[in-house]
Amino acid sequence: MTKDSLCMKCNREVERQKKEEEKALKIKMQEMAEKRRAEEEAERQKHTALRKEEWNQRRAGIAAFDDVPRVQIGTDGKKQKAQAVSFLKELTYSRVTAKSDPAKFGDFVVLDTETTGLSCTKDAVLEVAAIKVKNYKFVEVFHTMITPPPQKLSTDSAREAMSVNGITPEMLEGAPMLYQIIPSLQEFIGDMPLLGHNLEFDLKFLCRAGLNVTEPKRKFFDTYVMAGRSLKKPKWEYDKEIGAYAPNYDKNYDVENYKLETLCNYFGIDRMDAHRALGDCVDTAQLFRAFIEEKVEIYGAHF
Numbered sequence: 001m002t003k004d005s006l007c008m009k010c011n012r013e014v015e016r017q018k019k020e021e022e023k024a025l026k027i028k029m030q031e032m033a034e035k036r037r038a039e040e041e042a043e044r045q046k047h048t049a050l051r052k053e054e055w056n057q058r059r060a061g062i063a064a065f066d067d068v069p070r071v072q073i074g075t076d077g078k079k080q081k082a083q084a085v086s087f088l089k090e091l092t093y094s095r096v097t098a099k100s101d102p103a104k105f106g107d108f109v110v111l112d113t114e115t116t117g118l119s120c121t122k123d124a125v126l127e128v129a130a131i132k133v134k135n136y137k138f139v140e141v142f143h144t145m146i147t148p149p150p151q152k153l154s155t156d157s158a159r160e161a162m163s164v165n166g167i168t169p170e171m172l173e174g175a176p177m178l179y180q181i182i183p184s185l186q187e188f189i190g191d192m193p194l195l196g197h198n199l200e201f202d203l204k205f206l207c208r209a210g211l212n213v214t215e216p217k218r219k220f221f222d223t224y225v226m227a228g229r230s231l232k233k234p235k236w237e238y239d240k241e242i243g244a245y246a247p248n249y250d251k252n253y254d255v256e257n258y259k260l261e262t263l264c265n266y267f268g269i270d271r272m273d274a275h276r277a278l279g280d281c282v283d284t285a286q287l288f289r290a291f292i293e294e295k296v297e298i299y300g301a302h303f
Contacts, residue, residue: 068138068140068141071140071141071184071188073176073181073184074181074183075184076183077180077182077183077210078179082208083207085120085207088203089200092220093220094219094220094221096226097295098295102297106133106135106136107133108193108194108221108288109130109131109132109133109188109189109190109194109195110130110131110133110284111189111206111281112129112130112277112281113127113128113129113201113202113206114127114165114167114277115161116152116153118157118201121208123155123157123158124148124149125146125205125206126145126146126148126167127143127144127145127146127165127167127276127278128142128146128178128185128206128277129142129143129276129280130142131281131285136289141278142185142188143277143278144176145171146172146177147174147176147177148172148178153169164275165275167276178209182209182210182211189213191215191217191218193218193219193220194220194221195222195284195288196222196223196284197223197224197283197287198222199220199221223284223287224258226288227263230294231254231255231263232252232254233255233256234247235247235248235251235253236248260274260287263287269283271283
């Protein structure tokens, strides 16, 4: 065998070994990638299972929600001059800290409304709901549809809002006017702490119609405010590529926004009846408890 033949044989052997090494490395990398994917999937499933377990603990209470007593709503309220609501911007929302006593947060009334738009002066209320909670248990429900002034049902904002919440004019037939139910709502909330998601929005409509929430010692809780205090949104930064400010999703953040749906997804809370006042009350109460559980451990009843 010539020297050239030996060299060619050596080269083929080196090439063969190189290919085998590359093949072995590729297989090893694939195995590592599959192992990493399996670990990530297991972690996701573990996280999902934990959230489902937490949700199932609450579901027992929600399953029996239809059995929670509904109050008889009076309609003897008198129409009055629109009340000033600028004071609502000065409301102070109570905090929950690691040193808080959870027993102090178990009693409250959660409020929500569905409206034809965002302006309390131009738009109208379509639905009002409130749930009285004691020791973290639903004990009484206030719920009614509302008949708005006819002209406020024909606006573009009303049509858009009703396409989202699914409320139709037929559902409002025979319902009381907002001012008519205010005394009953006033009696229902009494002097209890009030909870809402973006509570100021709902109170603007209700207080303008005559609801009084100015008792000196009343406490207010807002899950929208709580989210802003404890969860990070993406920071808005200048993006040279688009020539404008935009959220930077590459940096660490918790939630994209503080909408009720987004926060419920974050905490693994299944929505009861999204974009309807009573369902949003249930969801807001659950979200409130989830925020409390982030700070302190609660023993006993679940929603």
